[in-house]
Amino acid sequence: MPHKIAILGASGYTGAELVRLLATHPTMEIVALSADRKAGQDMGSVFPHLRHLDLPALVKIDEIDFSAVDLVFCALPHATTQSVINSLPRDLKVVDLSADFRLRDPAAYQKWYGQPHVATELQAEAVYGLTEFYRDEIRAARLVACTGCNAATGQFALRPLIAAGLVDLDDIIIDLKTGVSGAGRSPKENLLHAELSEGTHAYGVGGVHRHLGEFDQEFSALAGRKVEVQFTPHLLPANRGILATVYVKGDPAAIHAELTSAYEAEPFVQVLPFGTHPSTRHVRGGNFVHLGVVGDRRPDRAIVIAALDNLTKGSSGQALQNANLMLGEEETTGLMLAPVFP
Structure with missing residues (x-):
């Protein structure tokens, strides 16, 4: 008997990606x-690329x-979740x-999302x-x-290094570029083609981006002391993909x-040969992370570059990977499709 699945919020980008997978x-x-x-609408009318599928309304x-x-x-x-x-x-x-259950501390949730958590029992679970x-x-x-x-x-690039004590915890910079689908499907003026194309801009500058709450939580737990990285995301005029350039000592x-x-046995994480760096074009539509390490011209400095598809490995693919485990299936089931190129 197949597992019966419901998707809430199926008309958004991550919902459509879940259906595709x-x-x-x-x-x-x-x-x-x-x-x-x-x-009341059919999924095929909301997302025509899915019209060949027999899906519930x-x-x-x-x-x-x-x-x-x-x-x-x-x-x-x-907040609605x-x-x-x-x-x-x-x-x-x-x-x-x-983001409603990612942060374990309700005070941290209120700090980064500007309102109290209303389901703290579930947050603890x-x-x-x-x-x-x-x-x-x-x-x-x-x-x-x-x-x-x-x-x-950022965590794929840094977690093993922090756990092994190989980098200076007070000297970590994450410079990240992300495709526009990460901002969701709701109409926004700054995401119009004329506003976004032919340019790249930083946002969430100066330590205000909400994902810093996750970096703080996870890196500090790994290190056993407070770790605060510098992190600046940039919006790319591209539909999909994240490229993070991480500077460490x-x-x-x-x-x-x-x-x-650390990743030798991981089916979805590929560490490239030393001196080789990844591209978002090589992970598009796939549930894979590509990691590259390059030495800086200064001694004892390294650049770690990570690439993944924000809708797949960064969201819906990760979600399916987790669901496979929760339902007792092989973790890779339904996720080994090759990225789309070109």
Whole structure:
């Protein structure tokens, strides 16, 4: 019997990406899709690239019979997700793609998201969803909080290095470029073609970007003391992809060796030969991370570059990876499709 799957917020980019990935999954069947403004429409009319699929129509959340569902992907906006998940049956497995359960400390959530958390019991239950580092916890979890796409990219580059004590914790810079789909599908003036194309700009400058909350939480826990990185994201005139250039103080050869060892058995993380650096064009549409290490001209300085697709490995692919574990499936099921090139 296939696992019965519902996707809440299916009319957004991450919802559509989940449908694309689940369409060929051998043991998962989509039985419900929800939307707000687009409720009542067919998924194929909202996303014509999915019109060949036999999918349920989009409905309001309260029209879904959750007793017939095994796992829910929740791809709703931040802040609204808490009350929705709080209203779901307590035995229902949930993979949340919003930011509402990523931060373990309610005070940290209020700091970064500007409002108190309204489901703190669930927040305490949630497992952080960076699969490669929380695999055992995710396998046993009922509620998994997927990471931010920027936060995932920076962590793939840095977690093994911080854990091994190979970099100066007070001298880490993450310079990150991200495609526009990370901003969601809602109309925004600054995302119009005439406003965005032919240019690149920084945003969330000076330590105010919300994904810093995840960096603070995860890196500090790894190091056993407070770690605050410098992080500046930039919006690219591209649909998909994240490229993070991470500047650290440490031995480049030792850093490359540690990353190679740490990810040797990971099916979705590829560490490139020393001196080679990745590109977003080589991970587009795939659930893969490419990591490269280059030595700086100054001794004891290294540059670590990470590339992933923000909608796949940074969001919906990561969510499916987690769901596979939660439902007792092989972690790679439905996710080994090659990236799209060119």
